[in-house]
Amino acid sequence: MEEYRIGVYICWCGTNIAMMVDVEAVVEEIKKLPNVTIAKDYKYMCSDPGQDLIVKDIKEHHLNRIVVAACSPRMHEPTFRKALENAGLNPYFFEMANIREQVSWVHTDRIEATRKAKGLVAGAVKRVVHHKALNKRYVDIHPATLIIGAGVAGMSAALEIADSGQKVHLVEQCNQLGGMVRKVDLNYPYLNSSRQTISQLIKNTEEHPDIQIYTESKIDKISGYIGNFRALLSNHQEQRELEFGNILIATGLKSFDPSIIENYGYKRIPNVITSADFEKMLYSGLIHCENGKEPGNIAIIHCVGSRNENYHPYCSRTCCMTALKYINQISSAAPECNIYDIYADMRAIGKDCEELYASTSKKNVMFLMFDQQHDLPVIKQNGNGKTVSIEFTELLSGESIHIQANMVVLMTAVESQANNKEIAHLAGISTDKNGFFIEKHPKLDPVATTTEGVYIAGTCQSPKDIPDSIVQAKAAAARILATIAKGKVQVEVTTAQVNEDICCGCQCCASVCPYSAISYNEDKKVSEVNEILCKGCGTCASACPSGAIVSKHFTDNQILSQITGVLEMQIETA
């Protein structure tokens, strides 16, 4: 039998772990466990010296299993696996215990936290002896890319990819390219023409030989995996199949309908309009009330449907600056017009936006603050039919006030597309509680998703402005081009495998596999897993009545030993 020589490393993570976990006590306890050859603690395991420590110990002490107790494996498992590889050890002879995100950062009792850390490390030590060497597998990357959504983000990414000579399939559900930006007159903060920018982008996209555009089309099905996706695409007339290696989702977002906000009386009170309506007016070049007259008093209300638990909890991100843009546009079109800007907080994020705020406040505008959570303004129609009165408590003065206005512009929120869930399901990614797609990591990887080969960009991930959307789109394009340049990509190795000696051929496994990766071999009368299709969820392993399926790296043995390790240590240290 193989002799196990385990090296265990407990990380301080500076003070992040060490302040709540007695790292040295954990080392002492773990040293007592069977098969543990060495146990050490170190300030920063993920640093280069930390990794070198592992490499050196593997060589010196002939270690064949490594356990690191540090942050979440979702963070640094790949880092340490690489260290093992560098030392000539199979990277799967490795296990991590999460004592930062799930211990030191969430607990407050140092003794208990230390006890918990001991348990988690013991579980990892017990588990790691059952680890098997797994070998990396690669598949070829199909060089084409599918981009869903042809707004600024989708088009920018498409051009980026196509300009380096790769094929792009650009799918758009509308009959035109351009998305939300097409409907906008001027851009903030420089008040330059949006039309020009977007029409140039559309022209370049349409004329590009490597971009295949499918308007009024939708995706019915996506199958496959990174490097080798297939999709069914349909429009009114036909259905076709596309092949590609990567997917970029850039489906954008839509406007919120404020008519459900009782206080504002949208659609009920004349001259109460949305920012989209107002944008149309600006686009046509004439600001006018319903009776055709130029308004002498315009009120702009911010955060309509945003930042309020009853509608959307998030900030829609662009409406504050859009409101400032309106103020500038109104004061140049109608200098005599009194503008009331009813805001909750002025969010001037982005280059030159604060400057826009400063210069706008010199215009004929009065900024009035309201409580967007608890006390929305009430708009009432006046008897004369020409004006409306707006009543609310102004926060900076604490006074209940009235405003008389001829027109009210509601800075309506933006919200996720209604079919995001569907798209998420097709692509195997997830949406958050507001319907926006979830990125792989909110800080470290805001472009990729949890599914390899699927990227997101633009406002389908969260509300953002044009430059930010383009930044994300180009970042995604760069990531996709990198995989295409490599030509190959590593695929899941922790797949399922059928032990043919035990399999009774019941096909329970095949019935639960979401990827149809299991087929029945008529000759051998057993089931077989297609390891290219299998994504390693392990559902079949749990379903198999004979215990014939091994879910690699998550085998029964491994998990049961982990349970044993955790609980034994628990009882010992009690």
Next chain:
Amino acid sequence: MENLVNPKLRDELKKFGVQDWEGCYHCGQCTANCPLTEQGQLFPRKDIRSMQMGLKKTLAGSLEPWLCYYCGDCSKECPRNANPGEMMMALRRYLTSVYDWTGISKLIYNSKIAEFALIFIIAALVLILSIIYSQVPDRSLWITPEGGVAINQFFPVEYVHFGDMVMFVLLAGLLISNIVNMYFKVIVNQGIKVHFINYFTEFWALIWNFISQKKFSKCDSKPYWYVHLFLVTAYVTLFVMVVAFLTWFQTDTIYAWYHPQRILGYYATLGLFAGTLYFIYQRSRKTKENSKHSHYTDWTFIVLLFLSTLSGILVHVFRINGMALATYYIYIAHLMILTPMLMIEVPFSKWSHLAYRPFAIYFARLKKAAENKQKEANMEATYKLKESIA
């Protein structure tokens, strides 16, 4: 309509000396620095907000500007250089015009020409009256046995005293009516119910404050306060002597230097002279917060006060030294400066602050007393409610 936001008020307020509208972004730094801030009294940010929003009624009912003594701490710390202290000053000018029902105050504040015209008209009137009522006596009577000038021969003290009295009644009438107007604006129109007895109990505070200008001493800037106190006491002394006791003050007999008449006279004169000089110096140097910004009315006031003092001193000097003609001319000049100054400043401009400030304190106390009463009543009601439930 009540509390209607009014963007037009800003233009109006500009004329009273508000310079930078957009400056204040309501960080609250000034409120934190103001020595007068208490719960419910947010100096000076709240008034700045009301000004920005054009809330006429709220402004008219605000007492804070009168409680503020322009220590300037707020302006020093304002990150936006929005000059909150000067905003309060401008608000005092505005409020003076709001309380004044005649509209003269507004006229003075809004138009330099109107102010100067008014000064000249009154001065001319005084000149005419002087010409009519002065009686140049025989040369022999010009000089008193002590060697001084017999001023009462030239200008019988009864006449001047009569003129004084007329002016006094006029000024008092105007000022009182303005204060009554203020009372309506800050108490009645704001719907504050004051208990009858409180009108008396809170009165002592008014008296005491008028004497000591106490609130001011809270400000950090002590020397400023002493100069101000000196100036105010000097002014009051002289005002009382000239207006109420002129017959005692303006005598032909020259008393010994230690006689109370002369001592008081010197004290008052010195106070006014030094005080006005000090303020002229500060205003032109513009280093201290409260002297950095001057509305033209501030200059008119200080210059008129200085000139009256100067001419008063000259009258005295010429008189003691027996320079009869010079005394007579300068006496008329003195009256020509003094009268318009009092007529304009007391009911319509800067000196009216002297009356509004203590009354503001009085009204503020009334307000507080009313609030406390209301609180008590509320508590009692809750208590009763609880009892009835139990």
Next chain:
Amino acid sequence: MNYKPTIIGFLCNWCSYTGADLAGTSRQKYEDKIRIIRVMCSGRIEPTFVLDAFRKGADGILICGCHPGDCHYHEGNYKCLRRFHLLQKYTQQMGIEKERLRLEWISASEGKEFAELVDEMSEKIASLGKCMVKETLDTYR
């Protein structure tokens, strides 16, 4: 001495484990009785794991997966749910209180919800006291 119960958590990698990590990154404090074991999908959780954990002395078991429809592998959580009902009937028959075995959906963004869930469950388990499965089986051995 106060008995310190132990809860074993089986969390799927994509939603729930990420959600628990989020609780950490956002410094949400919660009860320290839980020990988390990571699986790729809640569909991987076998009844054996649960029974084994009780057998070895766990006082409570919390299974977490993605919200219905959000499973990274589309439907692993549905498979898990089906098994769970059966399993809970079984453990109840063995005399294990229903509250000791729970299945909850936690998404990658629900760090706070996860923390609250652990607190709530810890409180419940503490009030139920020690789970006697291990003792009983040990005496019969």
